[in-house]
Amino acid sequence: MSGTAAEQSRARSPRPGRQALRTLGNRNFRRYVIGQLVSNVGMWMHRAAQDWLVLQLTHHSGTAVGVVTALQFVPQTLFGLWGGVIADRYHRQRLLVLAQSLMALQALLLGVLTVNGTVRIWHVYVLAVALGAATAVDSPARNAFIGDMVGRDRVPSAVSVNAAQFNAARFLGPAAAGLAIASVGTGPVFFLNAASYLAVLAALLTLRTSELHPPPPPAPHGVRLADALRHIRCTPGLLLPITLAGVIGTLGLNFQVTICLMATTVFHSGAAAFGSLSSAYAAGSLLGALRSADRARPPTLRQLLGAAAVFGVLEAAVGLMPSPIAFAVLLVATGIAAVLVTTTANAMVQLNSDPGMRGRVLAVYFLVLLGGTPVGAPLVGWVAETLGARYSLVLSGLACLMATAVIRLSAVPGLLMVRPAASADPAPRSATGQR
Template sequence: MQTLRACFATLDVGGRHRRVRRGGKRRAPSEALATLGARNYRRYLIGQLVSNIGTWMQRAAQDLLVLQLTGNSGSAVGILTALQFLPQTLFGLFGGVFADRFAKRRLLILTQSAMGVQSLVLGVLTVTGAVHLWAVYVLAFLLGTATALDSPARNAFVCELVGTERLANAVSLNSAQFNVARAIGPAVAGLAVAVAGTGPVFLANAASYLAVLYGLITLRADELHAPKEKNRGNTRLSDAFRAIRATPELLLPITVIAFVGTFGFNFQVTIALIARTVFHSGAAAYGYLSAAYAVGSLIGALRGAGKRKPPTARRLVTATVVFGALEALSGFMPGYATFLLVLLPTGLASVTVMTTANAMTQLNADPGMRGRIVSVYLLVLLGGTPVGAPLVGLVSDTLGARFSLILGGAISAMAALTLSAVITTRSRTAQESPPLTTVAAPPPIAIDSRLHPESAAQPVARRPAA
């Protein structure tokens, strides 16, 4: 009889299956599945996955197109990359202002449409044979500009889709779909370019934006967790910087990610250097190393999506120290196989750092200021790459590729520990500081039966004696 009751307990009246522990206690559903249960977020995530696969396809095909137009010029590809990511540094903060001033859903529809038009124009030019290098450069800069205005709103919009309770899970799921797209997109692009050329790849990416637009347009407005107060006229960037400086829960993740983004997250450079200069391997071996890091990142994102507890400063610092130690350890690996194996947990730790810092930033940001604060976070995360990548190359040329990993890992770990100690001490000092009390000034002094204006009584702020 007990067995029959346990079996019937696994079914509710709607026929949904529920897992049951021994003793009849129901097991809570997976946090990731519960987050995906939200209709709005599910539609949004599927659209983002389809679009990101198309975006990674275009990135690979765009590089191949530039190489074809310039006779395999690596400098031309470098200029293309710089033009596409430069707008993030120039206009990213303004994207945060727009995200707080206008409705994020409408803003995303506009920016996603603009990116789709860019891909469509590039595809038409390429298919018709009218494409030139200058046109690719201009379109890449326009795409980067639209992305810079889109990123703060897109990141801050996640909280409106799921609310604060499931924000950390949603951020991890976003990271998971990004890593899936990063693994699938370039591979599909390589096959598509070999069969049909680069033009159809750009057209396919343009079509992929329809999935995002469909998801945004069909969202249920009454299920969004939008902030009640609208700050359409009061969206100064200075307010965001002031809030970050005054809030330890914001200052810690943003400063930690600034150091890690500059010195630690340069694996696209360091893996290539290690593969070529240390193991003297070819493109296939480099691909396996990149895949190992990507697989570890995907596992880390899925693992984070299943967590119940909200992100904390302790988790961020611990994850950053672990990431730094693993990155430094990878620099000591004697052979190719051991280096590949260490990249798996390193990728896992790196995504844990990013998702924890992202979730902490959004959870502790004022809803009316979330777009601007997220834009600062994205600026320090992505803006450090143009500084860190040349430094990694310089260290590699001077001391060897291994030392670039060791130094990057050590700086990341030490920065997390130091910043945590400094910010914690600063916060405690501010809390223990006695409040100001108002002490009455002496009565005004009468001269010639008149009062000097400056002698009027004014309250004086003094601290009580210890």
């Protein structure tokens, strides 16, 4: 390659990390991400300690652990769409302060009950529902607020940076919880989680409101869920990513089940090996988020479908790996592809949605991405029990690959390479509050 060509290539390919650093140069977003990282580490510590507490209270009942996990997701599944309506109707920053405060209070109460020795299993169940109810409001508001902080141009990178901090917390939190439980017991871990919410609350309360990009005021007829559903149905740039996310979320993202089954029934390993394999997937997820954070341009449907096809192939291939080491190596690659799919779909949904409907559209997106787990996880488990753990991965990967092919064939001609239209986001408010 000539010197001139090489210089042009370098100009077209920015140095790794440049886009992410530019996005983190936004003061509001930087403070928010740091606060979220601290809070999410505490949240993952809380989940691990909660599972341990349930096992202690129920004499190691796996069913009880499953019930607690389900109770946390039930409110989001049932009322998550209405959480999107609330996110579009009310001031998102204040809404997040309220939701995060309620989540901190839930952790504090569970810590008090545990330390006092008065905790009962029904307390854990009730508080799990309370946490799920707060999350149903927090999730759409939190994700829509990303665009409010960084503006439309930085949404793809900001979504990926946010995913990176979440996966970093998922990697660090359970390990920190294990050390904390061994050192000080289960109760203090809940106190640590309650305290971790102070970081994100401090960030939210100290944002420069003059630099935000707030959505337009609600329409005269009010904020209606039906309007957002019609918007999704009539916008291929929303309908296709959300449909693909629903299929992959239901059939492909069940690694908490498949990794466990592969470790125990195929490789005949113990808990340590299971933990290592789970960490391999988490490490890949973190790498995928960091990679996607360097996007300089909005994603296209072609890029989303390409990432989904690679994910389907990798998931099918990982089920054929002959040894735990080969399985772990390919899990890293699979984790990278999985996060590339979800961050690309998330960015497309945010960019293609009307700013005034972003909360409701994101609520639909996360409902189909996460709401299929109660269906997909038992189905994948049944396939593993009937045909073997390897088949559960192979068939899941092939199903995702087929869904990608169907969506590719049904895409509107010309849509594959079309990037989202120019920004419709409002300008930041001035110091006087005017746009």
